[in-house]
Amino acid sequence: MNKQTLAEFQEHLKKSRRIVALVGAGLSVSSGLPTFRGAEGLWKNFNMIDLATPDAFYIDPGLVWQFYSWRRYSALAAKPNRGHLALAKLSNLPQTNFITITQNVDGLSARSGHNSDNLYEIHGSLFTLKCTSFMCNYIEYNNFKAPLTPALRGTEHEFLKSSLDSESPEFSPVKQMKDSELPQCPVCKSSGTQSILRPGVVWFGESLPMQELNEIDDFLESEEGPVDLILVIGTSGTVYPANSYVDRVRLQGGKVAIFNTDIDESEIEGKDGVWGFKGDAAELLPVVLEPLIGEVKQP
Ligand SMILES: [Zn+2]
Structure with missing residues (x-):
């Protein structure tokens, strides 16, 4: 210096x-x-940038939640x-x-x-959760729970545990998830409707x-x-x-x-x-x- x-x-x-x-x-x-674009920007052969969009979440919220659950685990492992x-x-x-x-x-x-x-x-933050309903403004900060739901258990591993030692380890498969298995909005629930929560990060294309x-x-x-x-x-x-x-x-x-x-x-x-x-x-x-x-x- x-x-x-x-x-x-x-x-x-x-x-x-x-x-x-x-x-x-x-x-x-x-x-x-690593920076977001590091490591070739891939997660299980998906381009990370493609997963960080409102469209990706709309099409398959379960897939996007598995990606964000993995990112939450990675961030929690860092100090x-x-x-x-x-x-x-x-x-x-x-x-x-x-x-x-x-x-x-x-x-x-x-x-x-x-x-x-x-x-x-x-x-935004990986540890902020937001309701997806337009009618609801529920937002939760600093939720460090992992996994967020029982169905998201196992998302900390990018690869199958059993294949980690082999030269070309296999990705643990992406699961098909129902909305009911994803994080739920407690406010919507108390008024009798079901809305899923989304990661409180700013996605590509959002302000x-x-x-x-x-x-x-x-x-x-x-x-x-x-x-x-x-x-x-x-x-x-x-x-x-x-x-x-x-x-x-x-x-x-x-x-x-x-x-x-x-x-x-x-x-x-x-x-x-x-x-x-x-x-x-x-x-x-x-x-x-x-x-x-x-x-x-x-x-
Ligand atoms: Zn809500």
Whole structure:
């Protein structure tokens, strides 16, 4: 880590009153979670991107639930890392006005002890459940139950347990599931109708959650003053919506710190008030944030 960059950053950090962290997949990689498009983007020979759509769920909710049940198990097997813990500590400081905007659905920030009042999961979460009925707005946050229903038992294994040692292991078969075997909405049930729940993630073709976006806007345009600093963590600061938040903070006179294994020089070079920290965000964040949060222990 460049000493001068660190010193400049920390000098600014110590006088920052209002801070935003923008988090992407890179933060979860060192918790052992591959990025969504990693591993060729396949699950049991299905293209993951094809399964993450409203159409796929409409056609075969049982198939999509088996995929999401597997993703829930994978995320639960991972642990929040020291980067998640550093942000959690920052979120609980009384003197700092701070929000985290995460693009990750893995629930690791929520599980790290991050203050839930200032955590925005703008792509939703694998651990949020929503009713599929248009008449019903039931939503449940941080449901970490696994399996969610008896029929979803076994979905933690992508391959047949008996074939794991062989050179070409066989996929455990996808089950045909009836709606009654899938997670059910308790509110609809109590009024005598049956509605299934869906994963509370933002699928391809869906819009980002309006309420969360509005609350983030309120924070960015607060009368309490401009945002002093935005931390761009494990994500490219050049893709929407990350770039729009970075631009808005810069327009207010705020500074930018990028933490990523791969940083495009054009994001930093010749730009005043933009710092780049190249490396594993899980290792960098506890070091650079230390003046505010103190020591972060190993999880
Ligand atoms: Zn319902």
